[in-house]
Amino acid sequence: MTDLWEHGGMHRVVVVGAGFAGLSAARALIGQPVDVTVVDQRNFHTFQPLLYEVATAGLESGDVAYPIRVIFGKADNVSFRMAAVTGVDWERREVILAEDHRLPFDSLVVASGATARFFGIPGASEHSFPLYTLTDARRLRDHILRRLEDVDSHPEGAGARGALTFVVVGGGPTGVEVAGALAELLDVAVEHDGFAFDREAGRIILVDALDRLLTPFEESAADYAARTLSGRGIELRLGHLVRAVRDDAVELDDGTVIPTRTVVWAGGVTVEGTVAGDIGAPTGQNGRLLVGPDLTVEGHDDVYAVGDAAAVPWGGGEDADKVCPQVAQVAIQSGAHAARQILARVAERPTEPFHYKDKGIMATIGRRAAITQFRSGRVLRGTLGWLAWLGLHLVYLVGFRNKIVVFVNWSWRYLSWGSGPRIIVGEESVASDDGEPLASG
Amino acid sequence: MTDLWEHGGMHRVVVVGAGFAGLSAARALIGQPVDVTVVDQRNFHTFQPLLYEVATAGLESGDVAYPIRVIFGKADNVSFRMAAVTGVDWERREVILAEDHRLPFDSLVVASGATARFFGIPGASEHSFPLYTLTDARRLRDHILRRLEDVDSHPEGAGARGALTFVVVGGGPTGVEVAGALAELLDVAVEHDGFAFDREAGRIILVDALDRLLTPFEESAADYAARTLSGRGIELRLGHLVRAVRDDAVELDDGTVIPTRTVVWAGGVTVEGTVAGDIGAPTGQNGRLLVGPDLTVEGHDDVYAVGDAAAVPWGGGEDADKVCPQVAQVAIQSGAHAARQILARVAERPTEPFHYKDKGIMATIGRRAAITQFRSGRVLRGTLGWLAWLGLHLVYLVGFRNKIVVFVNWSWRYLSWGSGPRIIVGEESVASDDGEPLASG
Numbered sequence: 001m002t003d004l005w006e007h008g009g010m011h012r013v014v015v016v017g018a019g020f021a022g023l024s025a026a027r028a029l030i031g032q033p034v035d036v037t038v039v040d041q042r043n044f045h046t047f048q049p050l051l052y053e054v055a056t057a058g059l060e061s062g063d064v065a066y067p068i069r070v071i072f073g074k075a076d077n078v079s080f081r082m083a084a085v086t087g088v089d090w091e092r093r094e095v096i097l098a099e100d101h102r103l104p105f106d107s108l109v110v111a112s113g114a115t116a117r118f119f120g121i122p123g124a125s126e127h128s129f130p131l132y133t134l135t136d137a138r139r140l141r142d143h144i145l146r147r148l149e150d151v152d153s154h155p156e157g158a159g160a161r162g163a164l165t166f167v168v169v170g171g172g173p174t175g176v177e178v179a180g181a182l183a184e185l186l187d188v189a190v191e192h193d194g195f196a197f198d199r200e201a202g203r204i205i206l207v208d209a210l211d212r213l214l215t216p217f218e219e220s221a222a223d224y225a226a227r228t229l230s231g232r233g234i235e236l237r238l239g240h241l242v243r244a245v246r247d248d249a250v251e252l253d254d255g256t257v258i259p260t261r262t263v264v265w266a267g268g269v270t271v272e273g274t275v276a277g278d279i280g281a282p283t284g285q286n287g288r289l290l291v292g293p294d295l296t297v298e299g300h301d302d303v304y305a306v307g308d309a310a311a312v313p314w315g316g317g318e319d320a321d322k323v324c325p326q327v328a329q330v331a332i333q334s335g336a337h338a339a340r341q342i343l344a345r346v347a348e349r350p351t352e353p354f355h356y357k358d359k360g361i362m363a364t365i366g367r368r369a370a371i372t373q374f375r376s377g378r379v380l381r382g383t384l385g386w387l388a389w390l391g392l393h394l395v396y397l398v399g400f401r402n403k404i405v406v407f408v409n410w411s412w413r414y415l416s417w418g419s420g421p422r423i424i425v426g427e428e429s430v431a432s433d434d435g436e437p438l439a440s441g
Numbered sequence: 442m443t444d445l446w447e448h449g450g451m452h453r454v455v456v457v458g459a460g461f462a463g464l465s466a467a468r469a470l471i472g473q474p475v476d477v478t479v480v481d482q483r484n485f486h487t488f489q490p491l492l493y494e495v496a497t498a499g500l501e502s503g504d505v506a507y508p509i510r511v512i513f514g515k516a517d518n519v520s521f522r523m524a525a526v527t528g529v530d531w532e533r534r535e536v537i538l539a540e541d542h543r544l545p546f547d548s549l550v551v552a553s554g555a556t557a558r559f560f561g562i563p564g565a566s567e568h569s570f571p572l573y574t575l576t577d578a579r580r581l582r583d584h585i586l587r588r589l590e591d592v593d594s595h596p597e598g599a600g601a602r603g604a605l606t607f608v609v610v611g612g613g614p615t616g617v618e619v620a621g622a623l624a625e626l627l628d629v630a631v632e633h634d635g636f637a638f639d640r641e642a643g644r645i646i647l648v649d650a651l652d653r654l655l656t657p658f659e660e661s662a663a664d665y666a667a668r669t670l671s672g673r674g675i676e677l678r679l680g681h682l683v684r685a686v687r688d689d690a691v692e693l694d695d696g697t698v699i700p701t702r703t704v705v706w707a708g709g710v711t712v713e714g715t716v717a718g719d720i721g722a723p724t725g726q727n728g729r730l731l732v733g734p735d736l737t738v739e740g741h742d743d744v745y746a747v748g749d750a751a752a753v754p755w756g757g758g759e760d761a762d763k764v765c766p767q768v769a770q771v772a773i774q775s776g777a778h779a780a781r782q783i784l785a786r787v788a789e790r791p792t793e794p795f796h797y798k799d800k801g802i803m804a805t806i807g808r809r810a811a812i813t814q815f816r817s818g819r820v821l822r823g824t825l826g827w828l829a830w831l832g833l834h835l836v837y838l839v840g841f842r843n844k845i846v847v848f849v850n851w852s853w854r855y856l857s858w859g860s861g862p863r864i865i866v867g868e869e870s871v872a873s874d875d876g877e878p879l880a881s882g
Binding site for chain 2: 042043044060061062065066067069070072073074075078079080081082083101145149152153189192193194195196404405408409422423424
């Protein structure tokens with residue numbers, strides 16, 4: 001642990017954000033001749049690819065959260081600061097924290113991520129549940145479980161008021177994963193938890209503006225996903241825009257009104273409204289920070305933007321100008337690249353351009369059904385795709401303990417569905433049906 | 442699952458509360474010729490003896506919570522209703538739920554537990570942290586971890602403002618356990634989490650009105666606990682009453698003012714202010730429901746009160762009139778006894794008096810130090826006492842999955858302290874020092 005005011009002339013790096021990108025940058029700087037401070041408003045890293053499992057009561061919160069201090073506890077040159085970042089003072093080269101506390105820097109890595117994008121659809125931000133933070137996931141879980149309790153206690157008119165209708169907006173990987181996991185949760189609730197309603201009373205509707213699922217995947221993979229979801233009873237409404245979200249219904253562009261108390265928002269992300277917008281640097285589409293080939297922010301030699309917050313250029317040959325997708329692999333690779341460029345400059349070497357190494361993409365649709373698509377376009381699907389997905393996610397889960405616990409949770413669930421953390425942690429004493437997200441934290 | 446209005450003449454039992462007592466009663470009725478409804482405002486059972494581990498970031502919330510529906514999912518004659526109970530309509534023999542929903546009963550088991558007792562001490566209910574529910578435990582954990590972050594970010598004057606001073610009120614098992622676990626948490630924070638403050642800056646002060654710890658235990662056990670806690674740096678203030686709790690300090694009866702932001706309230710429990718007080722039955726000391734030898738409530742043949750909510754008579758020979766302590770073993774045994782008496786009456790057999798089988802008492806002081814006292818008065822302590830404590834708690838933890846996960850958590854923690862769920866789930870973005878319990882749910 002090094003106090004910043006005692007840095008003794010060491011090059012000071014501030015990393016804003018401890019998601020995949022920020023962690024990757026800070027880890028690459030452990031033991032290097034720089035003083036690093038990681039700033040995040042939360043004291044834990046969130047393994048975002050599995051948030052949908054928390055939201056559907058398959059995993060505990062703690063299974064996908066890892067304390068940041070534990071990661072850097074033994075690194076003498078990396079410290080952690082739990083604080084919200086409000087801006088950057090470019091004159092004094094300081095990151096501004098809440099209550100005007102300051103963190104001076106020589107190099108800055110902006111890895112502040114993104115947030116849900118509602119496209120200005122009326123009611124969407126008020127009445128739907130995004131799935132980007134652990135709090136989002138836990139609020140959604142509490143809400144879903146409360147709906148089940150509510151229907152069990154008050155079955156009269158449950159269908160008409162949409163109490164058991166779950167609408168998922170967005171047919172990308174997150175939407176497909178949530179829809180698949182919701183179907184499994186309903187199966188389990190009826191089979192094992194003694195709920196009185198019929199499984200058929202539960203409806204899951206997946207809406208997307210495009211007429212196919214999983215755009216980044218090959219057509220055949222998308223078809224497989226559509227068939228699998230339909231086979232599990234999920235209704236697909238492809239080629240439809242959401243016109244409005246109300247507390248008791250969703251309206252589509254063809255005038256359809258779907259009564260529902262639960263709209264899961266997996267419709268995309270934006271950097272607008274996040275810290276990246278407050279630092280006063282040029283931004284592009286969706287508010288992503290514009291960066292050069294070496295990932296430095298325009299006009300700032302010593303400021304890097306990485307991960308979801310940045311419009312990371314693909315680099316390399318023919319794809320050099322393409323912008324990378326906002327996925328974990330890009331975050332991890334761009335974070336590490338920024339760290340290497342900082343070290344290069346400290347050593348007075350020139351920086352190098354980023355080049356994304358595409359390792360393929362994955363999406364899971366539920367129990368024993370997933371898609372793994374390699375860069376070649378080759379697609380693994382079904383049980384094999386699912387095992388590949390499972391293995392990769394276990395390997396990437398930060399922390400050995402988490403791997404064991406997640407493995408135990410999953411094994412147990414797949415063996416029996418007997419347990420699983422189907423607990424409502426929000427402290428509202430009565431199952432309410434007012435459509436309001438309940439406070440849960 | 443049986444709808445109440447279709448009970449077809451079967452004897453209807455309502456069990457209010459799914460703590461140790463309520464669960465024990467309902468479990469004893471599985472497969473019997475009665476229709477059982479368990480009502481609780483939460484959808485999970487809480488393993489209360491380990492709440493202090495959640496509060497000190499040793500265990501996850503989910504490790505000590507188990508979904509009630511999973512326990513009774515396969516029992517055709519037991520259903521669950523998530524609702525708050527507001528009273529009993531004795532005329533119509535119905536339990537009244539929130540929003541005036543009703544549950545008719547032929548027999549009633551009141552197992553609604555207790556709540557923190559503040560003895561009317563000014564400021565205690567507003568400014569201290571009780572430890573009776575999972576929400577209590579999580580709020581306390583968030584608060585403690587925020588204090589550490591706060592001192593790390595703003596070390597100036599931390600001692601004077603009591604930011605690292607933790608006062609535990611109550612020298613019973615809960616108080617001793619929290620104090621011991623807090624000391625370990627501070628050790629870990631300094632050793633492994635890279636906090637910048639010295640371990641010595643953290644103070645833990647245990648206050649009790651009596652001049653010894655662990656009143657139900659033998660004097661020698663209490664002495665051992667006092668020596669062990671002192672040896673781990675915990676300051677004992679025995680023989681002192683708390684005169685007031687403020688948001689920035691605790692005042693003792695000798696005029697001492699201890700600056701602190703964290704007062705853990707382990708000063709005792711009361712039934713006053715809980716559901717038991719709303720049912721209109723006679724109560725005794727601390728609001729406990731008065732019951733006869735067969736655990737029926739005075740004036741009601743078919744109403745049983747069990748667990749912490751009742752003044753359960755010890756029964757048997759010389760101790761017959763003694764009232765049992767409010768501990769898990771009494772709850773478990775009295776709940777099962779009530780169930781047996783209900784079945785006896787349904788079969789038109791007479792009821793039998795309760796007789797508590799004392800299996801001894803236990804308290805842990807931390808890593809490898811615990812006390813197990815058998816009924817004979819024999820005391821096991823040190824590592825042996827701790828292993829006995831560990832084994833018993835693992836055996837009693839509801840649910841196999843929980844046992845494995847808790848075992849993994851603990852093993853891992855004892856091997857390395859590397860991880861452990863030291864995450865702050867409340868969504869406040871900045872570590873604040875205002876002494877307010879943060880919303881966390």
